[in-house]
Amino acid sequence: MGLVKQVVKVLGPRIDNVVCCTPLPTAQEIAEFPDLFSEGDIVPTGQSEPKLHTFHGPRTNEPNDEVIKSSLMMAQIASKMNADDMLIVCITGGGSALLTLPYPINASASLLDASANRLPLKAITETSKLLSLEGASIQELNSVRSCLDTMKAGGLARFASPAQVVSLILSDVIGDPLEFIASGPTYVVEEDTVVSSIDRAIAILHKYKLREKIPSEVKKFLEMRQRANTILPKVNPKPANRIIGNLAMSLEEAAREAAKLNPTCLESKGIVLSKDIFRRTPVESFETVLPIILTNTLAGDVSKKAKAIADLAWDLRKLVQLFLRKPDYTTRHVNEETRNRILATQKRITDKKEYYRDLVQGCYQVAKAVNGLGDAGRKQKGRFLGGLCLLLGGEATVKVRPVKRPEPANGGRCSHAALTASLRWYDLRSGENEHHLCRNTVDMSFFARASDGLDGPSAFGAGAWSSMWMIRDASEAEFAKQCLEYGDSYGFFTKSKLEPERGHYLPARLTGTNVMDLFMCLINVYA
Template identity: 30%
Template sequence: MARVLSLIRPQPFLALLGRRKMSLDFRAREVFAAAVEAVQPDIAIRQSLERQGDSVVVVGGSGGRKFTLRNNVHVVGFGKAVLGMATEAERILGDHLVGGVISVPHGIQQTLRQHGKHHLLLKERSCIQVMEGAQHNLPDADSQKAAECIARLASALTEKDLLLVLISGGGSALLPTPISPITLQEKLDVTRKLAAAGATIQELNTVRRALSVLKGGGLAQCAHPAQVVALILSDVIGDPLDLIASGPTVRGPVCREEVLAVLEQYGLLDSAPASVKEVLGRLRPYQETETEEEGHVLNVVIGSNSVALQHASRRALELGFHPIVLSPGVCGDVRSVSRLYGLLARFACSCQENSSELAAEVLKLGLEVGVETGDLYRVMQSLDQARSQGRGATCVLAGGEPTVELSGEGRGGRNQELAMRVGLELRGFQPPLDSPVFLSGGTDGQDGPTEAAGAVTDASLYGNAQKQDLDVVSFLKNNDSFTFFSRLSGGRNLVVPGLTCTNVMDVHILLIPSSAKED
């Protein structure tokens, strides 16, 4: 964990560790570091791919599925974390790995070298070919070429082969293979217009599958009759296998009526390119759609927001907190999400007379931000018991991917803006020692177009901003959270881990000290 912690810990705290008790700020960063470390690509592979002797590999950890090794393993991969995944897979499989192709973001190998992440780079004489593409996270000619190489490799396999498929966030842009005669640009235009019109991720995926060779189970189909094992780092709420990188190893029915209905709903059917209409015309009608036998495919999620929260919970316990995991699926507008965390903090510290009113508001907000009512009841019950039984400090953990309504032109991201808004919600607690502390950070280490992953804050945010003549409301209106935190107290609130080499969405940490109380 040292390589992650050294980047997340603010240096001034390191010098103080031996002389005084760790601050809540520091402990929040420790918990976040544990979450990020748990979903590092090499660690995730190591925990899910185990050699037993020379001829057997176990997939999925203890009690997982066994596969025979006989110099018959090929690897393909696509995504932002795939290079590190492939490096560890090659180390584990050794000579049984006979070749492969991975599609990774443009410039990632040089970036890893610059950041000293040599353990995530393939050895010099690796049998795995690395192809970079998708500059600015958009499908391009380079990523299409890589996808075509992956398709050729998969199509040449036999029933004696094992295809290891490595998938992480960003994989969809790195695996573009439109069905002929559709061009890459035509496919991009269709999906962009759908997104701009407000299509859901499920609707976008329906159309992508219909227009793609490899998405929607196409890669698994190409590899048939070889055995296919997909190891997946999920960056999607709920870990739906058909949505992560558009589900290249998850076969689903694609029917003409469903795709046409989506295009018609958003007024794009008549204006669709002739090539798109031609491909859609080849699709089977709904009643004739058949789902192909998938016995040769094993999909395993090896890293997710839930995994990150589990490890964060263990670290919180080590640091003296009673950990409670709220949900890995927090979504919706950051204003509603920040209000929810503010209410939970107040509920945890309120007198019995006020708790019923606060609980009702918490339950109402939960529906807006993707948190199940049962989870809210469970967390509030635990907070109530902690308060009444004097359990001590509490750590509420959650994750997901909230959204920000852009109204300005400032620099920032959803995590920094969420932290700002939670800081405002915490006004009324007695700062700084008795105030709850909140941290929001992106596990990919980059929150919007900034060097920060997020920020940590408490009830002193508003008062400190006033002392420095920083208008919090104006910064929020301009979506300029990074500039705000950079100026506030010399930037010490920012969480800047650097390149994390992974991504399982965001982690939210609310630390409530046993002495917390409101004015």
């Protein structure tokens, strides 16, 4: 709604119709963030009022009948436009579930016929669920869904042709591929036939051994379209698709905010960074927290990635302790075993090795800044003195066991990652007898958040924060493993009696945006 409001504010009376479909906000969300969710001031005072049609879809990623109504209205309005008109489309991540118009089952039926018998939403949703449970990527999911839905893969642009289509896009897909963001409603690839896209969808179902498991309606429809060899109409003029926000921008802004932090008001003039060394941070100096952006393309199994992040943080924590204990040491004193371990662990996260200098120099700079405070910085026990903030983002996947349980599982990528990291730290603590290496306490914590405020298919929470001390004993560790195995990571946070300083989850709260998931791993030094 925030995007739409700004477009209306700029163009005012030149707009004829506005159709908007967003997740249903709560009364509290509307009260707290009226600029994002309230419809009351969408038209500035004194301007002629466009025809405003507002629909609210679900807060989960499963479309409903309200979404179909709004999508049909959008298609009908777009189809009446001519070459002198312009269609402005505001697209955010999550648009796949808010812009859905299933194909009619009867090939001869009009795509715009409100009474047409269409592929059941339940069948499309079930197909998506089966792919998700098998760990299919968002790209694979969208490839299949685009063959079942008239709006996806340039469908909205085809309805609007010959009008000029301009899309303002917030990306929630790694690499910002226009064809996959919200399933690409205005991204058109001209093909001689649709066989290639249908073949690709069927190949994906084969890959995950799902062709015989998907609903019969979907299976029959795909086979019918494969036989039909239908040619999609060309689109002219070509839509103008513009990325106006993405995860890279979000991580850079998070890094700038982290660099400004000085929570305990330490005397600091800002520690200047050498850009010859620090290539993974957009800041040129920091107060007490040094941010390093590791990646904005985090993908794959979220459990493996979270374990790798926890392992990397563990090694960097040791390095900070070393530099604190031996102020005369520099990065040249890091032994080969530690160097190789950090390189290997970091590659498990990013598939690249070139960030070693940033990480080791980061540990050195943080320790140097803390050591520079002298005894004055250690007078108040527990006082925050400085830290390293690893920033990552992307959209990894969770594979869970499809086991029936007496109560529904509430899980999401972010809570799964936070719980996995804390469990890994418990295992590392249990396997190593730590000594007090320095006068300071060096702790770790892991924060994972869904940027749209809705983490996981049940939208139970928005993310989670966990400390290295969250899991204290074997019984808690066993419970954590069970929750992870059954995709019930939020179950751990709600059923365990956690003190807030050990770990907690964030309640679900719409943010008005969606640029994938953000992870922060903090290595902090306290007096």
